[in-house]
Amino acid sequence: MQAEIGTPEAVGLSSERLERIVPWMRGYVEAGKLPGLSVTVARRGQVVFSRSAGLRDLARGLPMDDDTIVRIYSMTKPLTSVAILMLYEEGRFQLDDPITRFLPEFRNMRVLVGGSRAKPETVPAERDITFRDLLTHTSGLTYGFMDATLVDRMYREEGVDFQTAETSLADVVAKAAGLPLLAQPGAEWNYSIATxxxxxxxxxxxxxxxxxxxxxxxxxxLGMVDTDFHVPPEKIARFASNYALGEGGRLTLIDDAREGRYAKPRSVPSGGGGLVSTASDYARFCRFMLGGGALDGVRLLGRKTVALMTANHLRGDLADMGQPRFSESSYSGIGFGLGVSVMLDPAKAQILGTPGEVAWGGAASTAFWIDPAEDLFVILLTQLMPSSTWPIRRELRVLTYAALIE
Incomplete structure (x- = not known):
């Protein structure tokens, strides 16, 4: 059962103000800044805005539609977090348990403190990485693509890349376990391969x-019929190509929908960024979260587990946790739960929002947020890398929240 289609006024939103989103979408497309995009807004169980603009495939002239399949990249992370929390609810482990209970290759980790690639200087980790460390990105692991530290470089040189690896999930994890940590477990927030x-x-x-x-x-x-780690042949016509800004700021193809790596099954299913999905599928996941772990009579998590997942687990906001090198959100006023960011202080974050709202985004500029206090969720889908190219997430937040009238 899909969400009901309703009128904005019936759920306390202004039709006139929501319509401001349409010229905003078209503006990005007509300026050649985005190939195409879609926006979904739902409140009180009803989808009240679902519009698309532009193309999902520039070369083939195919429009961006409601059922367009896109790479959601790091919007995969909340689903992986739900998966591990389902096992937590089965009593398989506690959040403060060391992951070495199950992955002994992470024993006796070392932390980089200086030196060079030829002669890195390390010290012993003060304790093992825990499940909570992984869920909150405070494990000391990193991402090679950030290219900001010596450890990032080591990841690239050793092939610690879950997007491109063609071996196995276990193999890439083992490679990561053989490299130093960027920080002591629990000490800093650093976006990473933790998921x-x-x-x-x-x-x-x-x-x-x-x-x-x-x-x-x-x-x-959850009835997410178009969500998977690859796109099967019968659905490939609905798949969007992926772009970046090339020479002269023109949109340049970086991954073709029909010839890219998502057109066949993947050897390494990336829990941190491997899924493709659609707006309607991800709306079902958002409804599941707003439903406290249940959707249409199907319960995957208890409501107290969802409450724990969506609480801030940091000592303050992201800005208080060392010097984050990359995030799919701003740092000030934003905390982090078990797999999702958590709004703490909209004024500090300098953006409209509600304390307790959870969110995350993906590398191709996709985003979602869920506001339990307003019983609202919003999904933004497009395909442009990197996600920091344009401030579309923040702009859409203003356009959406400005439409709230009750």
Missing amino acids: DVLGHLVAVISGQPFDAFLRERIIRP
């Missing part, structure tokens, strides 16, 4: 391949 490690932990603890677990225990029960 990919959680995907491997799901496989190890459940005894089931991670991608199979996600499909059978989450994706299918």
